[in-house]
Each structure stands twice: as C-alpha cells, then as structure tokens.
Amino acid sequence: MATNLRKFNRFGSILTNHSNSLRRFSSPAASSGVLASADGQLLQSSKSINLYTAINQALHIALDSDPRSYIFGEDVGFGGVFRCTTGLADQFGKHRVFNTPLCEQGIVGFAIGLAAMGNRAIAEIQFADYIFPAFDQIVNEAAKFRYRSGNEFNCGGLTIRAPYGAVGHGALYHSQSPEAFFCHVPGLKVVIPRSPKEAKGLLLASIRDPNPVVFFEPKGLYRLAVEEVPEGDYTLPLSEAEVIREGSDITLVGWGAQLTTMEQACVDAEKEGISCELIDLKTLLPWDKETVEASVRKTGRLLISHEAPVTGGFGAEISASIVERCFLRLEAPVARVCGLDTPFPHVFEPFYMPTKNKILDAIKETVNF
Amino acid sequence: MATFFLSKSHKLIMHNLKSTKLLTFGVTNHTSSVANSLLSSHFLHTRSRPPLPNDAGFSRCFATVSSGRRSHTAVSFSDDVDQDQLSTEAPLQQELNFPGGKVKFTPNKLFTSGSSAERTQCYRVLNENGQLLIDSDSLKISKEVAVKMYRDMVTLQVMDTIFYEAQRQGRISFYLTTIGEEAINIASAAALSHNDFVFPQYREPGVLLWRGFTLQEFANQLFGNKYDQGKGRQMPIHYGSKKLNYITVSSTVATQIPHAVGAAYSLKMEKQDACTITYFGDGGSSTGDFHAGLNFSAVMEAPVIFFCRNNGWAISTPITDQLRSDGIVVRGKAYGIPSIRVDGNDALAIYSAVYEARKLAIEKQTPVLIEALTYRAGHHSTSDDSTKYRPADEIEWWRDGQNPVKRFRTWVENNGWWNDQVESEHRSNIRKQLSQAIQAAERVEKPPVADMFNDVYDVLPKNLNEQEVSLREHVKKHPQEYPSNVAV
Structure with missing residues (x-):
C-alpha cells in the first residue's frame, strides 16, 4: 500500500509535467481562442489546485453564471463524499444544491425532467460503479429525448458526473470504468478529463453543451493531481483530442487517469530511443478520429490503453476505426493494453491494471514487430 | 458489555x-x-x-x-x-x-397488517345509470365544458374505431385504443390548465385532443409523414406537442414518472401557477421509476399529480399477478403523498378529483396520487388479442354496464345539453373529418432521409455526417431497394 502511495505521488508530479508539455505541444489549431484565453488568464490569476477543487470551481461557476442551474445527488448537500460540492449549498441555497434519496434511476430521471424544462441539471452519481440503476434513464430516455420528439423537446441541459477508475483499494464496486457502455449510445456525449485544468474547462463545456453529457471524473486523481488552473470561467472544446506529447515512432491513445501511466511509459521508452506520441482523447463520444488518424499516419503504429476490460472496451472501437482508415500505413498490429476481462479485483489490482511496464513492453513489441 | x-x-x-x-x-x-x-x-x-x-x-x-x-x-x-x-x-x-x-414505544410485539380489513373507498359522483349520487361533493361544471367533454369523449371513440380499422386494413403499422378510458382521458384534461405539463404513458391521446391537437395532426403522426412532429421516427401513437405542453410519448413504461417530478420541481422553483401530471397504468406502478418518482416528489415537495389508470390488465397480466397491496392508492401514504381513489368511469368524479389535486399540488406544493379504477375495454394494442387471456363476458360487462361515455351522456342529456340528433351529427362529422385526415396523411410524403440523422445531437457530428454521405451514395446505386416515398 505504501508503494502504491509513492507511485501515486510520482504520478502527481508527472501530471504537473503534463501541463508543461500541454503548453509546449498544443498545436495552434487545437489551442484556438479558448486555450489562448485560458493561458492569458493563467498569467493573471491562476492557482495550483487539485482535481476535486477544480471540479468544485467549475460547479461554482456553473451555479453562479446561470440561475437556472441545479446540482444534486447522494450526499451532495454537505459537499459530497469526494468534497466536489463543498460550500455550494451554503452559497447557492438548498433549493439549488441538494441531497437526493439513494436512488440513481430517480436522480437521473428527475434530472431529465428538470433539464427538459430548460434548466441545467447537474446530477452526481456517487461512484460510476453505481450508475447502472440509471442505465435505462440514460440510454432510453436522456439520449433519445430530442430525437424521439423530433426536436420538440430536449434534455440537453443534463450533465451526469460520476467518479470512475482505480484508486488502489476500491475493488469491484469502487473502481470500475464503465465508459464503453455509454459510448454505444447515440445522443450521449462522454467526456473524461485527465487533470485539474482539463477537468474544469471540460466540465464547464459539458454543462453548457446542449446535449446530455456523461462526465467521468478520475477519482484517483481528485487529490493527487495538482496543476495550475485559471481561476476564472473558461471552457475547453468537446470532441477535440489533444496531442500532449509529440513523437514519431508510435501513437498512444488514452484518456483520464490512464494518461499518467502512459506518459510514464513514454518517458521510459524515450530512454530506450523510442519516440512516442501521446494523445488525450478527452471526449469519447463523439470522438475525434481525425487527430488520431493524423498521428497514426505519421507514426505508423498505434497503442490504446484503458482501465476498463479489454473485450468490448472503447479501445476496440478506436482500433477498428484506425485500421479502416490507415490499413496500409500501419507497420504493426494495433496494440491494446487494458484492464483484464475479470471483475475489478481488490488484492489483485496491481496485476489487473494496465501498468507502465505492460505498456512499455507493448510499445517495444509494436515498434520491433 | x-x-x-x-x-x-x-x-x-x-x-x-x-x-x-x-x-x-x-x-x-x-x-x-x-x-x-x-x-x-x-x-x-x-x-x-x-x-x-x-x-x-x-x-x-x-x-x-x-x-x-x-x-x-x-x-x-x-x-x-x-x-x-x-x-x-x-x-x-x-x-x-x-x-x-x-x-x-409499545410492549406489544405487533406487526402492522399488510392489508386493511376494508379496501380504500372509491370516490364517485355519477352512478352507472348516470344519476348523481346524493350528497356528492362534486364541482359544478358549466354547460360549455360539459358538452366539450362529451364531444371529445365521442371523438376519441370514433378516432379509435377508424384508426383501428386503418391498421386492420394495413394502412398504418400499429395502433392502440383508449376504449373504456375515455372519461379518464378527457375529464382529467378538462380539470387541468393548458400551462400544466403532461408526461403521458401512451393511452392518453384524449388529453392532447382536449388541448386542441387536430385530427390531421393525429393522422400525420400515425402515418409518420413529413408533418409528423416526431419526423417519422417513432411507432404510431407516439404523439407529442411542445405547443400543447404534452411531452412526446415513448414506449418505455413509467420512465416518464421521475421526469414529471423533475419538471414539477422546475415549476416550483420558477414559482409558476402550474403543475405537472403524469399518467401510467397498474403495470407501471411496479417499476422502479414509479417508486423513485413518488419518493423523490415527496422529498422535493414537487407539485406533480401521479395519475394511475388501474385498468386491471398490463397486456395479459391481471392485477392479481401485478401487486398484492390494495391497488396503487395505498402506496401514496407510504411515501407521504396525499392520495385518492376514484371511479375511472365517472367523468364527473375524475374532473373533481383532478381539479382538487391540481389545487392542492400548486397551493401546498405537494405531489398528489390519484388511482382511477377502470377497465381496458380494448386489446392492449393491435398486436394483441385479449380474448386469449380474459373471458369475453368480463369485457362485455365493463364495455356495456360500466361504459364511461354512455354514463356521462345520460347526465349531459338529462341536463338538456345533448340529444340524439346532435349525437349522430357529431359522430358522422368526426367520421368524415377522420376519413379526410387519413387520406390526406397518406398522400403526404415521408420525412427526408436527412431526418434520420438530425436531432441525435443539436448539430450533426462528423461521424453521422460521414454515415449520411455514405448512405446517400449507396442508395443512389441501389434505388430499387429503398422506399420511393422517402426523399434521399
């Protein structure tokens, strides 16, 4: 366990490097006005904060900038079990920030009705592992609300936040990464941030996007990831991937917390003379194929990594799409380094996880294919 | 220790x-x-x-x-x-x-009973013969409202007959009647205000009719032509209208219940003089969404009316296989919600109950549960033959003796507001209008293929754009394989 902690601390520092590489590598096209203005603010007023504080800031801004926005979920009133809603009920009142009964289908169903009336409904599911009772409401109701009514009605103001992923001791029901289920649903957007600055900008973009968004937060990074984050209001574009590390030998694609592990593998691979390009997909649905395709056309190799089980994971979709588009350019089979096809196990977590060394081995195998 | x-x-x-x-x-x-x-x-x-x-x-x-x-x-x-x-x-x-x-505290080891000795009473104003019950505390209804109520109940009946026939002739793919539940449809709608939001199940087209949805609009939806608000995407009978505050029907059962609660919370926060109403059946009361919705509404103090049409049958499942409580009304108490059981075939009782429920919901900012006892006198839908699972004489007993339209007619007629001549004129007029509406709807072309891709999101994402382009190219190559009445 102590080893785990040290490892997380190391990831934390890597995340700080992340933001450096973000500034260094972000292409002019990707940065556009939004990032530029964010960077502008960065010079004036930004603070080094962790991820849950960045989420808290985004929620604060969302409530402050739109009087018809609401935040609710289990234990949200006192600040949430991860502290993401700390102080919001005190400032904005118990009618806009409130606890709900312990019932996920109720939370999402209620949120859909609220959003259908033109409000911004920001619903929290305490753990992504517990989102399944709401699956029907998300898949059959939220996702289809606009389509089935011929655009007479929509629930685009809906954002569902849920902490996902491994934390070192969460086992079966506090560790899952269920993003692939939602990526199979036309009408939804699925967004996963990798760092505090990304979390704030992407969450505000998700809240203001006129479509229902499922926003998964890497709970392992809530406290450990620290980054300079602009204090003001800013958004980052959805459905735009970002090259966060440039390279020429192989393209690595990931999202959320897994990018910290992947970045480490990139650093180690570089020591062995392999130049890796790392892409943060950020939005999984609808996803930015073009950025991944352009990178694979350059490197000729692709590796995808996610914590969720490999079979039927979103990596399979990326792999298939890139093979369709870059078949003749590929110099090796697409590699997937993912969670294993078991439930998420407690004691065996270090074995289950797509670790740095698993990724590094796969990088070498792919490059030397 | x-x-x-x-x-x-x-x-x-x-x-x-x-x-x-x-x-x-x-x-x-x-x-x-x-x-x-x-x-x-x-x-x-x-x-x-x-x-x-x-x-x-x-x-x-x-x-x-x-x-x-x-x-x-x-x-x-x-x-x-x-x-x-x-x-x-x-x-x-x-x-x-x-x-x-x-x-x-009590020293007695007493379990609360799972049922009470006597079942919850049912509010009624008109008896089977259309006579007012003595001491009835029903609200006064003006001639104008009463006559519109009766006319719409008849229109609904004629609509069901003609559209059902159209399905049997193969002109539309599916239909679902409201037979036996005309009073629930029309009287509940009449007691509401147009600014109340309706979250329907699928057996409440009468509410739309009451609010002014035209026969042509019904027909356009059934034929899925380009004037269908739903752009031909859903099965027939999935009506919806933003103008009439009637949220589009979906086939999923009872999922609309928590939506009605969230929407009611919005009305509460905006301090609107309005409530929401959601309809569902006895089958729907078994879903998780029913329980989630009721509990949330009580906790959030949301002005929502839960209207349960307990018609005894969920497709072929009788109420006795559905629940063991005294119907649905008793569940309101468990959630802390004021509740009433009402005779679902008595238009006046329904009108009064819904009118009071609305008042209660808005003035006290509370949910209200109404259970209407009725009978699904038709098949579940055109895909169902209910004589396979229930006795014909049971259907006949309800259709004839308990007929809500007949009962209300007696009362309207006894007031001197209606007679045989007006009846036959109205029926033949509606029949004529419906036959024209069907012919017109049938002639109108289907929505263009672009509408298959629109509205998945607010704007078309790249992947859908690519798929649309690719589909067009494919259809151009094989036009004979695709319907000719859909513009590509």
Missing part, C-alpha cells in the same frame, strides 16, 4: 471516518459490520493521506445517522436487560425522538 462494544465500534467508525481520506471506506462503513470497521481501520492506519478539507461536515452528517442507529440498537437490547439494573437509571423513555417525529 454489548453496549460497551457497540459504543466502542461507534468510536471506531467515527475514527475511521475522521482518518479516511479517500472516502470509499466511509461509504462502505454505512453498512459495515464491526469486523469490517476494524479491518478498514487497520488498513487505513497503514496509509497516510492529506486531511479532509471539511472533516467536521462529514462527521456531523454521519453522527446524525449513527446516533439514531445507536439509540435504536440500545433500545432493542434493553428488552433483555434485568429491570433492577435499569431502575437506577433515568426514567424510561415513553417515545423515541427519531428523525421525522416522535415514535411511541
């Missing part, structure tokens, strides 16, 4: 919570046993994490729950403890001050 152990475990839990930095354990502790607490305590001591920014907040919240549980546990132990030991302590408590109010 037991008490000591419990209080020790309580301390441990509290200690864990205070030292828990990643709160997964905090959550697990809600249900954890003492052994688990010790285990997690052990684990927690092995790692150090930065402190919670708001330790006090979390501890306070848990302390409330925990102290409640502790008192409860202590009381159940006191049963087994020697009286002498207790006599030295403070006087015995007569009641427990528990969240939600004081609870009296």
Whole structure:
C-alpha cells in the first residue's frame, strides 16, 4: 500500500509535467481562442489546485453564471463524499444544491425532467460503479429525448458526473470504468478529463453543451493531481483530442487517469530511443478520429490503453476505426493494453491494471514487430 | 458489555471516518459490520493521506445517522436487560425522538397488517345509470365544458374505431385504443390548465385532443409523414406537442414518472401557477421509476399529480399477478403523498378529483396520487388479442354496464345539453373529418432521409455526417431497394 502511495505521488508530479508539455505541444489549431484565453488568464490569476477543487470551481461557476442551474445527488448537500460540492449549498441555497434519496434511476430521471424544462441539471452519481440503476434513464430516455420528439423537446441541459477508475483499494464496486457502455449510445456525449485544468474547462463545456453529457471524473486523481488552473470561467472544446506529447515512432491513445501511466511509459521508452506520441482523447463520444488518424499516419503504429476490460472496451472501437482508415500505413498490429476481462479485483489490482511496464513492453513489441 | 462494544465500534467508525481520506471506506462503513470497521481501520492506519478539507461536515452528517442507529440498537437490547439494573437509571423513555417525529414505544410485539380489513373507498359522483349520487361533493361544471367533454369523449371513440380499422386494413403499422378510458382521458384534461405539463404513458391521446391537437395532426403522426412532429421516427401513437405542453410519448413504461417530478420541481422553483401530471397504468406502478418518482416528489415537495389508470390488465397480466397491496392508492401514504381513489368511469368524479389535486399540488406544493379504477375495454394494442387471456363476458360487462361515455351522456342529456340528433351529427362529422385526415396523411410524403440523422445531437457530428454521405451514395446505386416515398 505504501508503494502504491509513492507511485501515486510520482504520478502527481508527472501530471504537473503534463501541463508543461500541454503548453509546449498544443498545436495552434487545437489551442484556438479558448486555450489562448485560458493561458492569458493563467498569467493573471491562476492557482495550483487539485482535481476535486477544480471540479468544485467549475460547479461554482456553473451555479453562479446561470440561475437556472441545479446540482444534486447522494450526499451532495454537505459537499459530497469526494468534497466536489463543498460550500455550494451554503452559497447557492438548498433549493439549488441538494441531497437526493439513494436512488440513481430517480436522480437521473428527475434530472431529465428538470433539464427538459430548460434548466441545467447537474446530477452526481456517487461512484460510476453505481450508475447502472440509471442505465435505462440514460440510454432510453436522456439520449433519445430530442430525437424521439423530433426536436420538440430536449434534455440537453443534463450533465451526469460520476467518479470512475482505480484508486488502489476500491475493488469491484469502487473502481470500475464503465465508459464503453455509454459510448454505444447515440445522443450521449462522454467526456473524461485527465487533470485539474482539463477537468474544469471540460466540465464547464459539458454543462453548457446542449446535449446530455456523461462526465467521468478520475477519482484517483481528485487529490493527487495538482496543476495550475485559471481561476476564472473558461471552457475547453468537446470532441477535440489533444496531442500532449509529440513523437514519431508510435501513437498512444488514452484518456483520464490512464494518461499518467502512459506518459510514464513514454518517458521510459524515450530512454530506450523510442519516440512516442501521446494523445488525450478527452471526449469519447463523439470522438475525434481525425487527430488520431493524423498521428497514426505519421507514426505508423498505434497503442490504446484503458482501465476498463479489454473485450468490448472503447479501445476496440478506436482500433477498428484506425485500421479502416490507415490499413496500409500501419507497420504493426494495433496494440491494446487494458484492464483484464475479470471483475475489478481488490488484492489483485496491481496485476489487473494496465501498468507502465505492460505498456512499455507493448510499445517495444509494436515498434520491433 | 454489548453496549460497551457497540459504543466502542461507534468510536471506531467515527475514527475511521475522521482518518479516511479517500472516502470509499466511509461509504462502505454505512453498512459495515464491526469486523469490517476494524479491518478498514487497520488498513487505513497503514496509509497516510492529506486531511479532509471539511472533516467536521462529514462527521456531523454521519453522527446524525449513527446516533439514531445507536439509540435504536440500545433500545432493542434493553428488552433483555434485568429491570433492577435499569431502575437506577433515568426514567424510561415513553417515545423515541427519531428523525421525522416522535415514535411511541409499545410492549406489544405487533406487526402492522399488510392489508386493511376494508379496501380504500372509491370516490364517485355519477352512478352507472348516470344519476348523481346524493350528497356528492362534486364541482359544478358549466354547460360549455360539459358538452366539450362529451364531444371529445365521442371523438376519441370514433378516432379509435377508424384508426383501428386503418391498421386492420394495413394502412398504418400499429395502433392502440383508449376504449373504456375515455372519461379518464378527457375529464382529467378538462380539470387541468393548458400551462400544466403532461408526461403521458401512451393511452392518453384524449388529453392532447382536449388541448386542441387536430385530427390531421393525429393522422400525420400515425402515418409518420413529413408533418409528423416526431419526423417519422417513432411507432404510431407516439404523439407529442411542445405547443400543447404534452411531452412526446415513448414506449418505455413509467420512465416518464421521475421526469414529471423533475419538471414539477422546475415549476416550483420558477414559482409558476402550474403543475405537472403524469399518467401510467397498474403495470407501471411496479417499476422502479414509479417508486423513485413518488419518493423523490415527496422529498422535493414537487407539485406533480401521479395519475394511475388501474385498468386491471398490463397486456395479459391481471392485477392479481401485478401487486398484492390494495391497488396503487395505498402506496401514496407510504411515501407521504396525499392520495385518492376514484371511479375511472365517472367523468364527473375524475374532473373533481383532478381539479382538487391540481389545487392542492400548486397551493401546498405537494405531489398528489390519484388511482382511477377502470377497465381496458380494448386489446392492449393491435398486436394483441385479449380474448386469449380474459373471458369475453368480463369485457362485455365493463364495455356495456360500466361504459364511461354512455354514463356521462345520460347526465349531459338529462341536463338538456345533448340529444340524439346532435349525437349522430357529431359522430358522422368526426367520421368524415377522420376519413379526410387519413387520406390526406397518406398522400403526404415521408420525412427526408436527412431526418434520420438530425436531432441525435443539436448539430450533426462528423461521424453521422460521414454515415449520411455514405448512405446517400449507396442508395443512389441501389434505388430499387429503398422506399420511393422517402426523399434521399
């Protein structure tokens, strides 16, 4: 366990490097006005904060900038079990920030009705592992609300936040990464941030996007990831991937917390003379194929990594799409380094996880294919 | 000893919570046993994490729950403890001050009954013969409203007959009648205001009719032509209208119930003089969404009317295979919701009940549950033959003796507001209009293929754009394989 902690601390520092590489590598096209203005603010007023504080800031801004926005979920009133809603009920009142009964289908169903009336409904599911009772409401109701009514009605103001992923001791029901289920649903957007600055900008973009968004937060990074984050209001574009590390030998694609592990593998691979390009997909649905395709056309190799089980994971979709588009350019089979096809196990977590060394081995195998 | 152990475990839990930095354990502790607490305590001591920014907040919240549980546990132990030991302590408590109010203690091991001796009474204004019950406290209805109610009930009947036939002739793919539930449809709609939002199931087209949805609009939806608001995407009978505050029907059962609660909360926050109403059947009352919706509405104090059409049948499942409570009305009490059972074939009773429910919902900002006892006198849909699972004489008994349209007609006629001649004129007029509407709807082309891709999102994402382009190219190559009445 102590080893785990040290490892997380190391990831934390890597995340700080992340933001450096973000500034260094972000292409002019990707940065556009939004990032530029964010960077502008960065010079004036930004603070080094962790991820849950960045989420808290985004929620604060969302409530402050739109009087018809609401935040609710289990234990949200006192600040949430991860502290993401700390102080919001005190400032904005118990009618806009409130606890709900312990019932996920109720939370999402209620949120859909609220959003259908033109409000911004920001619903929290305490753990992504517990989102399944709401699956029907998300898949059959939220996702289809606009389509089935011929655009007479929509629930685009809906954002569902849920902490996902491994934390070192969460086992079966506090560790899952269920993003692939939602990526199979036309009408939804699925967004996963990798760092505090990304979390704030992407969450505000998700809240203001006129479509229902499922926003998964890497709970392992809530406290450990620290980054300079602009204090003001800013958004980052959805459905735009970002090259966060440039390279020429192989393209690595990931999202959320897994990018910290992947970045480490990139650093180690570089020591062995392999130049890796790392892409943060950020939005999984609808996803930015073009950025991944352009990178694979350059490197000729692709590796995808996610914590969720490999079979039927979103990596399979990326792999298939890139093979369709870059078949003749590929110099090796697409590699997937993912969670294993078991439930998420407690004691065996270090074995289950797509670790740095698993990724590094796969990088070498792919490059030397 | 037991008490000591419990209080020790309580301390441990509290200690864990205070030292828990990643709160997964905090959550697990809600249900954890003492052994688990010790285990997690052990684990927690092995790692150090930065402190919670708001330790006090979390501890306070848990302390409330925990102290409640502790008192409860202590009381159940006191049963087994020697009286002498207790006599030295403070006087015995007569009641427990528990969240939600004081609870009296009793030495009797009494279980509450699963059912009451007598079933919940059913509010009725008109008897089967269309005569007013003596002492009925129904609301006065003007001639104008009463006649419109009756006319719309008849229109609904004729609509069902003609559209059902159109399906049988293969002109539309599916239909679902409202036969037997005309009073529920029309009288509930009449008691509402147009600015109340309707979250329907699928057997309430009468509410739309009442609000002014035209026969042509019904027909356009059934034929899925380019004037269908739903752009031909859903099966027939999935009507919806933004203009009429009638949320589009979906086939999923009871999923609309929590939506109605969320929407009602919005009306509450905006201080609107309006409520929401959601309709569902006896089958729908078994879904998780029903229970979630009722509980949320009570907690959120949302102005929503839950209207259950208990028509005895969920497709082929009789009510006796659906539930063992006294219908649906008794569930309202369990959730803290004012509730009423009403004769679903009595238009006046429904009108009065819904009118009062609306008033109650808005003035008191509370949900209200209405259970209307009725009978699905038609098949579930055109895909169903109900004579396979229920006796014909049962259907006949309800269709004839309990017929809600006939009953209301007697009353309207006795008031001198209606007669045979007006009846036959109205029926033939509606038949004519419907036949024209069907012919017109049939001639109108289908929505263009672009509408298959629109509205998945607010704007077309790249992947859908690519698929649309690719589909067009494919259809151009094989035009004979695709419907000619859909513009590509």
